[in-house]
Amino acid sequence: MASSSAQSPKPHHIVAMPFPGRGLINPLLNLSCHLSTHGLLVTVVLTEEWLGLLSTSPTPPHPVVQFRSIPNVIPSEHGRAADYNGFLNAVNSKLEEPFERLLEDLDPPPAAILADTHLLWMVSVGERRRLPVYSLWTMPAAFFSLFYGFEDIFGGDCTVASEEIDKILEQHVKGLNLGDVSFVICSATIKKWVLDTLFWARGAKGVVFASIYELEPHIIDSLKSKLSCPVYTVGPCIPYLTLKDKPCNSDYMQWLDSQPINSVLYLSLGSFLSVSVAQMDEIVTGLHESGIRFLMVARGDTSHVQAKMGSTGLVVQWCDQLKVLCHPSIGGFFTHCGWNSTLECLFAGKPMLTFPLFLDQPLNCKLIANVWKVGLNVKEEIGDGCLVGGKVIAKFAKRLMDVEGMEGKEMRKKAVELSEVVHRAVEEGGSSYCSISAFVEDVCSSF
Numbered sequence: 001m002a003s004s005s006a007q008s009p010k011p012h013h014i015v016a017m018p019f020p021g022r023g024l025i026n027p028l029l030n031l032s033c034h035l036s037t038h039g040l041l042v043t044v045v046l047t048e049e050w051l052g053l054l055s056t057s058p059t060p061p062h063p064v065v066q067f068r069s070i071p072n073v074i075p076s077e078h079g080r081a082a083d084y085n086g087f088l089n090a091v092n093s094k095l096e097e098p099f100e101r102l103l104e105d106l107d108p109p110p111a112a113i114l115a116d117t118h119l120l121w122m123v124s125v126g127e128r129r130r131l132p133v134y135s136l137w138t139m140p141a142a143f144f145s146l147f148y149g150f151e152d153i154f155g156g157d158c159t160v161a162s163e164e165i166d167k168i169l170e171q172h173v174k175g176l177n178l179g180d181v182s183f184v185i186c187s188a189t190i191k192k193w194v195l196d197t198l199f200w201a202r203g204a205k206g207v208v209f210a211s212i213y214e215l216e217p218h219i220i221d222s223l224k225s226k227l228s229c230p231v232y233t234v235g236p237c238i239p240y241l242t243l244k245d246k247p248c249n250s251d252y253m254q255w256l257d258s259q260p261i262n263s264v265l266y267l268s269l270g271s272f273l274s275v276s277v278a279q280m281d282e283i284v285t286g287l288h289e290s291g292i293r294f295l296m297v298a299r300g301d302t303s304h305v306q307a308k309m310g311s312t313g314l315v316v317q318w319c320d321q322l323k324v325l326c327h328p329s330i331g332g333f334f335t336h337c338g339w340n341s342t343l344e345c346l347f348a349g350k351p352m353l354t355f356p357l358f359l360d361q362p363l364n365c366k367l368i369a370n371v372w373k374v375g376l377n378v379k380e381e382i383g384d385g386c387l388v389g390g391k392v393i394a395k396f397a398k399r400l401m402d403v404e405g406m407e408g409k410e411m412r413k414k415a416v417e418l419s420e421v422v423h424r425a426v427e428e429g430g431s432s433y434c435s436i437s438a439f440v441e442d443v444c445s446s447f
């Protein structure tokens, strides 16, 4: 008798590769899980270092996807921020060859590639291997759109007058100004990287946004008319599929269980860059002064932070962030506005205190505070690049966590409404659900 595996047809296979950084790997992994549940076989390719980091992580990826690794041909994750330009150069020049070699070994052979938009060389690999390449953008569509229209907004070499630019930026995202994008346009390397990225995205079979149509409808409609390929909005690419399966027995979850509802401010400033020691001191002093309970993620030696904040706060090196944000004791999120953190908080329906650091984060902050109105911008009065003092931090923390005040109530109401929008998008028939189905259909039709 033939075995059941011999009878069943081989599943459609897609090979996926993220940009090597936590905030870009997580969404690709989460999307891969969704693609698997929609019937695709997904192989995720990582460097050996990242495969090791994920398998020993407190929140390892869901086992529905399969992994393959390539050698550690790029600088280590530990310390990549110290020479970011060198890191980008290595990603651009060293990963292509081992990835292409690995493609030859995959069985069944893949019918398509899903790659982070920042892997500039992937479209050439696709052309050589006659494989369609789908480009995954893990930041908001508004950031893509801003730099996709770079020439229109900034002129060829940033010659447009700054007041003119501010006007155009304001139309793009309410309150966005030149200062919010200066990190990109003032660094020749970063600017080139972003523009090259979007240039290569033009060669993709489709662009997949880790966003939700309802969050950025005008931007996405406009991109659909500008891009000559299909556009998919599949977000939030966060681990909501496994949210209920995970155990809650960690110390911080037990600590949260013992706190009153809506009383704890959760603080995390992302997985990559962080603030200076002086700024972290001001944040801890401010939170301590505010008297608000808080749970803080801080890397490295945290003993001085723990000592300074007394008994109102708890410091952890890492936590299951989505689970934490969904805990009823959490009343707000002090965030650097990474796109994953932003979407996780919207999913959880909590308001945010925004403290953007670089790249898309200032734009995300404007979406949170000005467009969706589910947060307060801590840097609103001080501006970027300056030390934000403890008193300012304390004032904002109290405003955000004041659940009885008009402002706090209004933000909470909006946050709950947006959370419903996000939940609806991923339900059967919702915008992201349908977009994932359309993407899978498109991939299957390439066979």
Ligand SMILES: O=c1ccn([C@@H]2O[C@H](COP(=O)(O)OP(=O)(O)O[C@H]3O[C@H](CO)[C@@H](O)[C@H](O)[C@H]3O)[C@@H](O)[C@H]2O)c(=O)[nH]1
Pocket (backbone or CB within 6 Å): 022, 023, 024, 026, 059, 138, 139, 268, 269, 270, 271, 272, 273, 297, 317, 318, 319, 320, 321, 322, 337, 338, 339, 340, 341, 342, 344, 358, 359, 360, 361
């Ligand atoms: O204790 C922690 C801290 C973080 N996370 C997770 O780490 C990820 C962090 O991602 P994100 O919030 O997007 O921050 P970054 O790691 O800084 O993300 C980079 O990538 C994002 C997506 O491209 C960009 O929006 C950011 O600007 C860029 O810094 C999220 O999934 C979090 O859930 C945890 O699970 N536990």
